[in-house]
Amino acid sequence: MNSLFTPLSWNDTGFILTGVMNTVTISVLAIVLGTVLGLIVGFIRAESNKLVNMLFGGLLDVLRSVPLIIQLVLFSTFVGAAGIPLDPFVAGSIVLSLYTMAFMSEVFRSGFESVPVSMQTAARSLGMNHWQTIYHIRLPIGLRAVFPSWLGVALSVIKDSALVSVIGYMELLRTSEQLISRTQQPLEILIGVGIFYFIISYPLSSYGRYVERKMAI
């Protein structure tokens, strides 16, 4: 008897790998952009007055409190309705990067604020100017202090990237959903996908452990 469903076969490898690559691409992009933007916003927040902080803080609170899946759907729907149809990859990258930025900026802000004022005064007393003190003292010490938190955010971004599937980006989860609906083998496929997420995240977390060991001074 002919089944309606075609079982999983080696021919699906390319399809799955496309999903893996797309997950890696959007995760790396969001981590890089989120880190750069988060560094800038975190620094501005650590340096500026209450008013600027309140404005930024409000915006960041929204980004951090509204579930990512809702942000994705609302954003892609609104830009679509506004007549700017965005590719799911572009829309997903924008939302995921901003979401990452919101968490990263708080990580970096606490890093900058963790460097004791007296240490900065000591640097200034050696003749370093404001920016030299930031670049040579505050930045490296603050970043080391928050590296474990940075790593935690970066790892969760990889997993959160699965949600971009809801707006149609063909990343790992969406790839697997399509395979499941064709093959009706959810167990095998989800286990496989889980392993792939692990394989993507593992190098980052083990690199993180290596860096932490090196920095443990």
Next chain:
Amino acid sequence: MISIQNVHKSFGDLEVLKGVSLDVANGEVLSIIGGSGSGKSTLLYCINAIEAIHKGKIIVDDVDVHSKDTNKDKLRQKLGMVFQQWNSFPHLTVLENAALAPRIVKKMSKDEAIEIAKKELEHVGLGDKFDVYPTKMSGGQQQRLAIARALAMKPDYMLFDEVTSALDPELVGEVLDTLRLLADEGMTMICVTHEMGFARDVSDRVAYFHQGVIAEIGEAKQVITDPQNPLTQKFLSKVR
């Protein structure tokens, strides 16, 4: 020469310096003693332009420290300062700690900066610690590192703000020995200190600060062993 002329300084409503005048000649070692809140540390911060003043003048080698036109970063190169908390830079090795400012502030080549840093570290007895991270060292060693780090900028003056106060008692001696060494070499020094023995033996003059003014100043041995002002007498009888 450091010339302090009728300096006033307030934090909010609290006036901590109420007209302090004082000259420190080149090669002189001046110790400042006094109770907490007497303004002695604040004066050091004002000399180094870390804190602004509200009235009066501080002149270092003909440069008005608090004038708008003064390049304070440049000025601080000739005023080395060491604090109660040693403030080692934890991400740099001992050698890098001492070489950083010569390299980035004085724009020396890396080799030159390292050479000076090594020399100053050996000077304070840390010649075997170049590649150690400061957090692995004792407070006394970190404080000597802070001294070497300041000396690597080749300052003309050194300001010491209670540099032994945060140390365990058994570590005080090694830091005081380093200060003594510098004094013997002719460094001009202003030391805010609670070590009366050090003030008496090492400094040329001692100033006693009381509530933002200099209550007594004079030759070191005289102020410590035979104070004239009743306030100084009372303070010294308490700290002994």
